[in-house]
Amino acid sequence: MTTLAVRAEDASVLARRPAITRMAGVGTAVAGTPISQPELLGLLEITNPKIRSVYLNSAIDRRHLTLPAADEHGRRAPEPQGDLLDKHKRIAIEMGAQALLTAVQRAGATLADLRHLCCVTSTGFLTPGLSALLMRELGIDPRCSRSDIVGMGCNAGLNALNVVSGWSAAHPGELAVVLCSEACSAAYALDGTMRTTVVNSLFGDGAAAVALVADSGVGDGSAGGPRILKFASYLITDAIDAMRYEWDREKDRFSFFLDPQIPYVVGAHAETVIGTLLDGTGLRRSDIAHWLVHSGGKKVIDAVVVNLGLTRHDVRHTIGVLRDYGNVSSGSFLFSYERLADEGVARPGEYGVLMTMGPGSTIEMALVQW
Structure with missing residues (x-):
């Protein structure tokens, strides 16, 4: 069987899997x-x-x-x-x-x-x-x-x-x-x-x-939202102190620390996580039509774009959310998803990747399909 045939068969199996959840x-x-x-x-x-x-x-x-x-x-x-x-x-x-x-x-x-x-x-x-x-x-x-x-x-x-x-x-x-x-x-x-x-x-x-x-009852596909197919996580233990929220004894309050090097650390490990996410699916990065990345900051976005070979258009929603709202922490990727949903450009069968990063240092990804 040719490589292309194997990829097509793997993707077909993935597409037929029951939806764990739909984003309705x-x-x-x-x-x-x-x-x-x-x-x-x-x-x-x-x-x-x-x-x-x-x-x-x-x-x-x-x-x-x-x-x-x-x-x-x-x-x-x-x-x-x-x-x-x-x-x-x-x-x-x-x-x-x-x-x-x-x-x-x-x-x-x-x-x-x-x-x-x-x-x-x-x-x-x-x-x-x-x-x-x-x-x-x-x-x-x-x-x-x-x-x-x-x-x-x-x-x-x-x-x-x-x-x-x-x-x-x-x-x-x-x-x-x-x-x-x-x-x-x-x-x-x-x-x-x-x-x-x-x-x-x-x-x-x-x-x-x-x-x-999930696939029956309220919102059963009627909203046209994507199905969630798979998750992947990666904990960068060598950078566990690069982002932290801790008690500042001098100021008698909590204080957040963000290492200026964290964008490069995240970027350097992004390829590993996307490899884990797509492993066994028959999909390549070029098969991903939509990228919804956490608006962690300009340098974070640039590092992800460079290391995953993306274009500015691929992360247009991420860039727009950062421009209009800054980094809104854990909900940033959903701000981007809302913009994509409002565009109405996602077509049935297309794949998307959701990506967040944060303390740990941690990278999280999810594979979805419309």
Whole structure:
């Protein structure tokens, strides 16, 4: 049998596999005030040329942020950790509710159909978790099962998708939602250091939700969303400290650290993960029509493009999300997916790859088919 024949047979088998889950609807939401990078530099009174260059060369036009109120002198003082936790709770619920309702509606369902809610967040800690708070806020049936993924970082949306797709397979026809709600303003430290600048110049507030259902009942293909076929993960243990959220004893609050070398580390390992994802499917990278990559930053996107041999068009949605919202952490790839869905260009049978990266350092991927 020729190589082409083997590839065609493998792809045919993959296409006939029962859908683990279909992405039946997507919704996004933002909170706070849209603000450009130059405007933010002015509000924070940042004059250091080196720090200003980080903001102005970020490929970000604007982000949504909830900043502390100005004092009588027009200055914005850093918020104590307790106030930041309160901010996270308020914003995460506000954005999360909007994104959840939109995703369910686009799946052709209602909240009464919801049977499992999984909430993802890394910008604050809540007990009871965000899932319980949203169920109360929206009057969701208390018999709805729920789960919370906390602290995994920007890659966590795909970790949640992996877990909840398994729940869907065990409950065919029942509606589940993965919700990523990240109040990144609640993780800001306004201290003017370069460490803080790398974070403050990049992240924005945003929430994204995807409604999931296996092959019968609510949303059974009617939304035209892709089937989730396979996942692949990779933990770069040599870079385990490259992204971390830890307690700063000097400032008496949490602080996020992002190593400037992380884009190159991620890029160098991306080829390994895509190889694992496509292994056994008969597919090549050239067979992937749609790429939905986490908007981790300009250098991250560039590194992925170079190492996977992609074009700027392949990652146009990723670039657009970074430009318009900044890095909205775990929900970024769903912001990109929403743009692709709204374009209406995906055709039946086409394949796509979802890719996220975050602390660990971790790369997550999923293979989907329309």
